[in-house]
Amino acid sequence: MTHRSPLAQKLHLDTRLVHDGQLRSPFGETSEALFLTQGFIYDTAESAEARFLNEEPGYSYTRYSNPTTTMFEERMASLEGAETGRATATGMAAVTAAMMGQVKAGDHVVAARALFGSCRWVVEDLLPRFGVGCTLVDGSNLDEWRQAVTPATKAFLLETPSNPSLEIIDIAAVAEIAHAAGATLTVDNVFATPLFQRPLALGADCVVYSATKHIDGQGRCLGGIILASVDFIETHVQQFLRMTGPSISPFNAWVLLKGLETLPIRVERQTATAGFLADYLAGHDKVARLTYPGRADHPQADLIARQMTGGSTMLALEVENGRAGAFRFLNALALIRISNNLGDAKSLVTHPATTTHQRFTEEQRAEMGIRDGLVRLSIGLEHRDDLMADLERALAEV
Numbered sequence: 359m360t361h362r363s364p365l366a367q368k369l370h371l372d373t374r375l376v377h378d379g380q381l382r383s384p385f386g387e388t389s390e391a392l393f394l395t396q397g398f399i400y401d402t403a404e405s406a407e408a409r410f411l412n413e414e415p416g417y418s419y420t421r422y423s424n425p426t427t428t429m430f431e432e433r434m435a436s437l438e439g440a441e442t443g444r445a446t447a448t449g450m451a452a453v454t455a456a457m458m459g460q461v462k463a464g465d466h467v468v469a470a471r472a473l474f475g476s477c478r479w480v481v482e483d484l485l486p487r488f489g490v491g492c493t494l495v496d497g498s499n500l501d502e503w504r505q506a507v508t509p510a511t512k513a514f515l516l517e518t519p520s521n522p523s524l525e526i527i528d529i530a531a532v533a534e535i536a537h538a539a540g541a542t543l544t545v546d547n548v549f550a551t552p553l554f555q556r557p558l559a560l561g562a563d564c565v566v567y568s569a570t571k572h573i574d575g576q577g578r579c580l581g582g583i584i585l586a587s588v589d590f591i592e593t594h595v596q597q598f599l600r601m602t603g604p605s606i607s608p609f610n611a612w613v614l615l616k617g618l619e620t621l622p623i624r625v626e627r628q629t630a631t632a633g634f635l636a637d638y639l640a641g642h643d644k645v646a647r648l649t650y651p652g653r654a655d656h657p658q659a660d661l662i663a664r665q666m667t668g669g670s671t672m673l674a675l676e677v678e679n680g681r682a683g684a685f686r687f688l689n690a691l692a693l694i695r696i697s698n699n700l701g702d703a704k705s706l707v708t709h710p711a712t713t714t715h716q717r718f719t720e721e722q723r724a725e726m727g728i729r730d731g732l733v734r735l736s737i738g739l740e741h742r743d744d745l746m747a748d749l750e751r752a753l754a755e756v
């Protein structure tokens with residue numbers, strides 16, 4: 359069995375995404391094996407006892423760990439530059455475990471207001487049921503983070519670029535505020551992808567992904583992962599995951615593991631196309647506003663230059679004529695399909711105000727920068743000229 363190559367640190371990322379973490383069975387298979395098994399057998403009763411005492415290495419039950427899942431975790435840890443990682447059934451299972459694992463009744467959490475809808479529900483609705491306080495702040499306003507801290511604050515949570523308005527939060531500055539308060543910072547890094555932003559290197563303590571998005575990237579299966587130091591995982595996450603059981607299916611871990619091999623070429627192509635389309639849309643007379651982290655006219659371009667190395671596969675645009683204009687635009691698109699998903703090989707479009715962020719009041723949406731004409735585009739792997747033609751046709755309907 360081979361773990362990370364001893365040369366790992368010297369190899370380029372693309373190479374590590376093809377090789378790292380592979381556990382080869384005695385059959386010497388080329389491709390990573392799928393260990394679709396619930397459990398494992400022991401040669402002797404003594405061995406079973408030793409394995410349960412953690413005195414003997416090996417697997418015992420897939421709720422705890424599985425070789426295919428380990429391969430996915432190791433490859434993700436190598437990509438992220440994390441000491442270790444734990445895969446979960448979904449991105450939400452990762453966020454929930456990372457946050458709940460850190461707190462108990464009486465503690466307090468601070469989170470950016472512009473979070474993915476379900477993440478916001480976890481901190482704003484779920485944690486308070488168990489006596490954990492929560493304060494939501496405007497993530498780009500550092501004073502609000504500072505002022506939200508109480509003696510009970512244990513954990514911060516943010517997402518950048520934010521969904522769907524693509525606002526940027528200064529990870530290094532927020533990490534410093536968290537650490538000064540004796541708290542940790544967890545970053546949901548889905549929109550940037552692990553290729554364009556390294557929250558741990560910027561000072562975050564924990565990174566979470568919905569692997570459902572770019573890591574699969576082909577719309578097949580759900581998954582999530584928590585990446586952090588061994589100490590963070592052992593203190594906050596390990597026991598929570600083992601005992602509550604939001605485990606990933608080894609089949610899904612295998613699909614995601616193979617997805618990592620092509621992650622750089624997919625994300626680089628999708629990002630190049632997104633940049634091309636952003637330039638086209640920014641000059642279009644039916645587009646009131648175009649936000650793309652890869653453009654020099656992004657309001658936080660300086661911060662983006664400091665913490666991101668690529669623009670992202672996502673665009674946010676505001677069409678003329680509010681909700682009516684947005685609906686005409688969505689309905690006129692033929693190639694780009696209406697879906698709440700993102701990071702897929704297929705380009706997808708969402709109207710956040712009436713779907714993903716429907717449950718918020720108009721005032722709450724305004725605070726998150728979600729106006730009625732706002733449309734979120736996830737750019738896929740189609741040819742850029744075909745996507746541009748589709749957008750041109752649909753914008754004529756606005």
Ligand SMILES: *Cc1c(COP(=O)(O)O)cnc(C)c1O
Pocket residue numbers: 448449450451453474476477517521546548549567568569570571580581582
């Ligand atoms: C999709 C998403 C999640 C949730 O992931 P699931 O795999 O759907 O559970 C969390 N955060 C962000 C930013 C997402 O885009």
